[in-house]
Amino acid sequence: MPSRRNNNNRDNLLINRTVSDDQKCKSRCSTWLVGLAILVVCAPIAFVISEIVIHFFGNPFGFQDNVETVASVMQQVVITSNVTDTTLSSHTSEFFCFNILLKFIKTISAAQPDEPPAATCGKRIVGYYTEWEPRKITDKQLRKLTHLIFTNVTMNAAGEVNYHSSEQRRDFLNMKKTAKGKNLNMKVMFAIGGHLNSQYYSEVVADLEKRKTFINGIISFISRYQLDGVDLFWNWPEGEEDISNYTELIKQLRTKLTELSKSKSRKDPFLLSVVVPSGPNNFESYFKIDGFLDYVDFINIVAYDYYGPWGGRRGAIVGPNAPLYGGQRGNVDETMRYLICKTKKPNKLNMAVSFYGRYWMNVIDDSNEMWKTAEVKNGEARGMFVPWKNLGREGWNKSEAMWHEETRIPYIWKPKERMFFVFENERSLKEKMDYAVNSNIGGVYMWALGADDDENTLLNLVSSTELCEGGSGDTINFICDF
Ligand SMILES: *[C@@H]1O[C@H](CO)[C@@H](O)[C@H](O)[C@H]1NC(C)=O
Ligand SMILES: *[C@@H]1O[C@H](CO)[C@@H](O)[C@H](O)[C@H]1NC(C)=O
Numbered sequence: 001m002p003s004r005r006n007n008n009n010r011d012n013l014l015i016n017r018t019v020s021d022d023q024k025c026k027s028r029c030s031t032w033l034v035g036l037a038i039l040v041v042c043a044p045i046a047f048v049i050s051e052i053v054i055h056f057f058g059n060p061f062g063f064q065d066n067v068e069t070v071a072s073v074m075q076q077v078v079i080t081s082n083v084t085d086t087t088l089s090s091h092t093s094e095f096f097c098f099n100i101l102l103k104f105i106k107t108i109s110a111a112q113p114d115e116p117p118a119a120t121c122g123k124r125i126v127g128y129y130t131e132w133e134p135r136k137i138t139d140k141q142l143r144k145l146t147h148l149i150f151t152n153v154t155m156n157a158a159g160e161v162n163y164h165s166s167e168q169r170r171d172f173l174n175m176k177k178t179a180k181g182k183n184l185n186m187k188v189m190f191a192i193g194g195h196l197n198s199q200y201y202s203e204v205v206a207d208l209e210k211r212k213t214f215i216n217g218i219i220s221f222i223s224r225y226q227l228d229g230v231d232l233f234w235n236w237p238e239g240e241e242d243i244s245n246y247t248e249l250i251k252q253l254r255t256k257l258t259e260l261s262k263s264k265s266r267k268d269p270f271l272l273s274v275v276v277p278s279g280p281n282n283f284e285s286y287f288k289i290d291g292f293l294d295y296v297d298f299i300n301i302v303a304y305d306y307y308g309p310w311g312g313r314r315g316a317i318v319g320p321n322a323p324l325y326g327g328q329r330g331n332v333d334e335t336m337r338y339l340i341c342k343t344k345k346p347n348k349l350n351m352a353v354s355f356y357g358r359y360w361m362n363v364i365d366d367s368n369e370m371w372k373t374a375e376v377k378n379g380e381a382r383g384m385f386v387p388w389k390n391l392g393r394e395g396w397n398k399s400e401a402m403w404h405e406e407t408r409i410p411y412i413w414k415p416k417e418r419m420f421f422v423f424e425n426e427r428s429l430k431e432k433m434d435y436a437v438n439s440n441i442g443g444v445y446m447w448a449l450g451a452d453d454d455e456n457t458l459l460n461l462v463s464s465t466e467l468c469e470g471g472s473g474d475t476i477n478f479i480c481d482f
């Protein structure tokens, strides 16, 4: 702490205006020296205090918010400390230190925009933001991402790209304003397709004119709204013809994106990503990933929806949405190993993590802990999708969840109601993130940000993962035996 004498000196000198030039210079110098001394003394103290605050107050907003949390706690301390002493007491110097601490923190946060640890080695934390979520995206969420992908900008039968409504346009522009204002490093992309809007892909990519319209539409959308790229989400191409035309589209789009970045003298290339399904069978039969691997920046792998209460017999088999291991219909590990080994480019792959669960009704208890079946009524198994944030509201108490060892997934079984619920919680998500670290993949994507709770519990967990610890480049961390 600066001594009382120094402070007195400083104040006297500042008040005394009748001194000679020589003295003025001296006084200015000593003011600076005192300032410097305070800074030198305060900075480490500030650091220690901030560590203590984080330790005791916890970090309710997650790792990336340390700076903000400390700053706001300090601000409260500063505001509530009653500096009425007429003599220069130790309060004043504390006040000084806190003020300097605030400035110190603000300088740090201005110098290095918040971003997830994954960003330090170029790995990715990708969040899908679906416009139909009632909760609007927040600054806090954005600072935990490296990439944000906005769905559901629309394509029509002619291949034209646009918003489907003026509300969507407004939401999109609001999101962009939040995103671009606060985090300069985060990339903003938009997705085209998904299960709601993939119906025109097949005819658009198969027709030269429509394909051209589509490509030009994407280019002008990026250009007009200053986006960083596009995510192609055709869900799904079927057969050789679809996939060869899709590959052509991807190649031509890449050429156009390169031209666009040249014309804008942009330093980083515009981003192009493609969403692919999970099952190895899909790739063996038609999804020729090698054909477009070189043209895309990354690939988002839908490593979920292995089981669900869908229509027909397929939906009657009860199991986890995203089992890490085990089961008869594939699992996350199988999918990721397959794609890592097939592409030899783990750095291009983003593994999905899902922020929801599903339950089945009319479950037949065939006494296996996890692998059960549900009755099919009128050709359908019945059940529902439950976003993480709605668990309690929909009657699922997550503290009552059991743990399934084989699949690394939590579940809740209500035998009386014959309802079986499988979901993703902090533990299962943590295991998936550990898997992502250990397999040295380039990133993860979250489906979807809006399903998280208001505290962003799941996003915090995903975003704070030290993905860089798994290695770098395209090092493959396990044996590929095919
Ligand atoms: C500060 O302390 C004085 C005297 O103890 C009191 O009258 C005043 O209301 C206090 N101010 C604040 C902001 O607490
Ligand atoms: C998403 O896009 C599709 C296709 O244009 C549209 O029909 C649908 O209403 C959109 N969904 C929402 C929730 O806005």
Ligand SMILES: *[C@@H]1O[C@H](CO)[C@@H](O)[C@H](O)[C@H]1NC(C)=O
Binding pocket: 205, 206, 207, 208, 211, 240, 241, 242, 244, 245, 248
């Ligand atoms: C689409 O694919 C089919 C089969 O490979 C090919 O005959 C056709 O010319 C393609 N269409 C375009 C526009 O490239």
Ligand SMILES: *[C@@H]1O[C@H](CO)[C@@H](O)[C@H](O)[C@H]1NC(C)=O
Binding pocket: 397, 398, 399, 400
């Ligand atoms: C949820 O389960 C826990 C543990 O069994 C229990 O203590 C808690 O009261 C339950 N919460 C609700 C809302 O039922």
